[in-house]
Amino acid sequence: xxxxxxxxxxxxxxxxxxxxxxxxxxxxxxxxxxxxxxxxxxxxxxxxxxxxxxxxxxxxxxxxxxxxxxxxxxxxxxxxxxxxxxxxxxxxxxxxxxxxxxxxxxxxxxxxxxxxxxxxxxxxxxxxxxxxxxxxxxxxxxxxxxxxxxxxxxxxxxxxxxxxxxxxxxxxxxxxxxxxxxxxxxxxxxxxxxxxxxxxxxxxxxxxxxxxxxxxxxxxxxxxxxxxxxxxxxxxxxxxxxxxxxxxxxxxxxxxxxxxxxxxxxxxxxxxxxxxxxxxxxxxxxx
Numbered sequence: 001x002x003x004x005x006x007x008x009x010x011x012x013x014x015x016x017x018x019x020x021x022x023x024x025x026x027x028x029x030x031x032x033x034x035x036x037x038x039x040x041x042x043x044x045x046x047x048x049x050x051x052x053x054x055x056x057x058x059x060x061x062x063x064x065x066x067x068x069x070x071x072x073x074x075x076x077x078x079x080x081x082x083x084x085x086x087x088x089x090x091x092x093x094x095x096x097x098x099x100x101x102x103x104x105x106x107x108x109x110x111x112x113x114x115x116x117x118x119x120x121x122x123x124x125x126x127x128x129x130x131x132x133x134x135x136x137x138x139x140x141x142x143x144x145x146x147x148x149x150x151x152x153x154x155x156x157x158x159x160x161x162x163x164x165x166x167x168x169x170x171x172x173x174x175x176x177x178x179x180x181x182x183x184x185x186x187x188x189x190x191x192x193x194x195x196x197x198x199x200x201x202x203x204x205x206x207x208x209x210x211x212x213x214x215x216x217x218x219x220x221x222x223x224x225x226x227x228x229x230x231x232x233x234x235x236x237x238x239x240x241x242x243x244x245x246x247x248x249x250x251x252x253x254x255x256x257x258x259x260x261x262x263x264x265x266x267x268x269x270x271x272x273x274x275x276x277x278x279x280x281x282x283x284x285x286x287x
Contacts, residue, residue: 002073004087005206008237010215011103013228015237018070019101021051021061021086033061035084035101037202038187043195047187049204050077051084072099074184074206082184097206098232100181102215104202106189107226110219112200116177117212117229118242122148129169133161148173180213181205209234 007019024034037047051069053061061067071091072084084099106112125133130145140160143153158165183205190199198219207213209232216227229245231238238259240248248259 002075002085004071004073004091005097005099006090007070007072007099007101008232009101009103010230010237010239012105013225013239013241015230015239018068019099021053021057021067021069023061023065024048024050033058033067035204036187037101037103037185037204039189041190042193043188043190043199045186045188047185047202047204049082049084049185051086053086054088056088057086074099096209096234098209098237099184100205100207100232100237102203102205104200104215105217106191106198106200107217107219107221109191109198110200110217110221111198112218113216114179114181114201114203115214115216116180117214119175119177120151122150122173122175123154123170124148124173125165126169126171129165132164133157136161136164176214179205180211181207207232 006017009016009019019035021033021035023031024036025031033051033053035049035051037049038045040046051072052075053067053069057067057069069084069086071087071089073087075083075085077083102114104112104114124147125145133145140157143149143157149157154170158167181203183203186201186203188195188199188201191197200217207230212229212231214227214229217224218226225241227242229240229242238248251259
C-alpha cells in the first residue's frame, strides 16, 4: 500500500493545512483538477500537478471549480509525470514527511530562494585589516588571511592578534544547507515584462520530518521579514522568523506546541510584521 501524505500550503511565514485544487484547462479545452504554482507568461512558468479526486471531492470541484484536499498519495500519470491521488481521510500516513505547496512570494524587484537550515557563518578580513595583520610578527597557524575562515578560526585569529583586530574588521558570509525537500514540480513567478523586474521559484515538494527549511525573499519587502524558517514535526508545521526561533529555543515543549496551535488557529504568524503581503494571482490558495 502506498503511503499517504498530509498536505500543507506554505506562503510568507504562514503554514495552512490542506491545499486548494483549482481548474486547469488544457490546450485542447479539457478541464482537469490540479494544484498550480507559478504563473503564465514571458519569464514565467506554470507548474501543474494533476490531482485525482475522490467521488465527493470531484463533485464539489465540478460545482465550484475548486476543492480543498488534505491527504494524498504520490503517483504518476499515464505519461509518467507526477500526479496526486487525493484521499478523504488519513490512512497509513507517512509521518516522516509531508507534501508542501510552497507559494513563495518575491519582494518588489527581487527574487526568492529555498534552502535548508542556517549553517555556521564564514568570516573574512577587510582589506585594511588583512594588510595590518600581515605586518605583525609571526603568522597564525592554519589560518588563511586571504580567504574565509570558520567562527572558531576567527576567534583564534582575534586572540592571536590581540588589540590589533576588532569584530568590525571581519565581514560575515552567512551560509545555509541545501534544500532538504524532494521537489515534485516547480513554477516561476515574475514582475515586469519578461520577468525583467524580478522573478522567483514556487514549488511542490515533500519535506522530511524534524528538518528545518527556509524561504527567503530579496527585493523591497516594506518592513516584512526577509526570510522564514519552517519545521514539520510529524503533526504540525512550525513557521517562524530567525529571531522568533531564538526565542522558541528558550521555551519548553508545551509552550512550543501552544505556539504552533495558535499559528494554525489564526492561519498566520503571531507577530504583526509577519502578515502576508498582498496576494498574487494565485493568492486565493489561502481563501
